Amino acid sequence: MQLDTIAAISTPMGEGAIAIVRLSGEEAINIAGKLFQGVGEKRLTDVASHTIHYGHLIDPKTNEVIEEVMVSVMKAPKTFTKENVVEINCHGGLVSVNRVLQLVLNAGARLAEPGEFTKRAFLNGRIDLSQAEAVMDLIRAKTDRAMNVALGQMEGRLSKLIQRLRQEILETLAHVEVNIDYPEYDDVEEMTHKLLIEKASYVKKEIEKLLQTSQQGKILREGLSTVIVGRPNVGKSSLLNSLVQENKAIVTDIPGTTRDVIEEYVNVRGVPLRLLDTAGIRETEDIVERIGVERSRQVLKEADLILLVLNYADELTLEDENIFAAVEGMDVIVIVNKTDLPQKINLERVEELAKHHKLVTTSLLEDVGVDELEEAIASLFFAGSIDSGDITYVSNSRHIALLNQALQSIEEALEGVQAGVPIDIVQIDYIKTWELLGEIIGESVHDSLINQLFSQFCLGK
Ligand code: GDP
Ligand code: ZN
Incomplete structure (x- = not known):
């Protein structure tokens, strides 16, 4: 079976410092070779398989340098598609990636249909159907652990x-x-x-x-659904930001899925969390405040993990106590934040309220206690029934x-x-x-x- 040579951008759109244009097919190396100029190096068509080369992409029509690139050459059959594969790593950003793609298409490749690379791997007998689907899950995997399941x-x-x-x-x-x-x-x-x-x-x-x-x-695939709750101003947004900053999400969400909550995917010591935040209202994202007690209870009920934030520098209020009541029986980590300020909270009462839960003190402002919080999240997760190792997961x-x-x-x-x-x-x-x-x-x-x-x-x- 002789298939034509296909090309597409194969990194998640938008994000990332590096983007990849991938080619697959008989002519992949020849096509890339027409465009690539290495530094005093051999032609791309002469290099060994599974090697990477630094150089520039030149538009053959104008001789203009289009991009600084790293090009990987992988010859058939030991490739993902079992065909010749070339990956052109270029600077991220839609404009430059699209320019590279355009160049490749002008040089004789055809734009790949969605999933066509994986389809070829399947058609060429490289993978079976459940493996092909796993690739799709892998692309969508939000965290390391989810990635392992897919792998x-x-x-x-x-x-x-x-x-x-x-x-x-x-x-x-x-x-x-x-x-x-x-x-x-x-x-x-x-x-x-x-x-x-x-x-x-x-x-x-x-x-x-x-x-x-x-x-x-x-x-594992979607992350533990995690809701941050607490009165206004206790530090919920700060907590979300600090978890996101320290545990960079691996893959951005697939574009085009509009939901009424913003989800941040973070990986806390191997534990995939899907942090829930309401859309576009970062300043007052307080869920209880925003959507009313009834609906917030529902959101809470569906959560796998609750991060309940209290203010160390303020007295406990009835509202705090109500929040405790609302999350009773769930997996909760209580966070007493703002320990850099003078204490006003009654810690004995907090300990009493939190007696079934893990309790952590933080100063998010001074970046104190975040490690301990992450430890608490990880131990909660690993102590549970969820096993990390050898089970074959169906997801x-x-x-x-x-x-x-x-x-x-x-x-x-x-x-x-x-x-x-x-x-x-x-x-x-x-x-x-x-x-x-x-x-x-x-x-x-x-x-x-x-x-x-x-x-x-x-x-x-
Ligand atoms: P939210 O309303 O619960 O989301 O609270 P924010 O995260 O928006 O924080 C409210 C205010 O408290 C902001 O001005 C933060 O900078 C501040 N803040 C957050 N964490 C701390 C902390 O640990 N110590 C101090 N002193 N201020 C904090
Ligand atoms: Zn906030």
């Missing part, structure tokens, strides 16, 4: 597990066939019955385990839906066998389970589904 999936952990389950089902069906073919053995019926029950129970249990991880997978909603369907059909199979339904009928449910699991890794998917999936990718991936 694990890319490495094929989920695929391997699914393949194993499918293999079990297939072997079981094969056994059953053999048994049916040799009915002269007395105990064949009983054996078949036993085998079918045993295997269906096993597959059912494994699917259930996978589904149990899906909620955690979602948290993709298409996978979750298919797993639920597969679970249903294997349960039906199991009930059928137990109720004495004839084997050739029960087999249908086994095969259906096998097919549904196959859809997760793209082994029994229709073309249209594949196209639909890949078109969801961001441009340039």
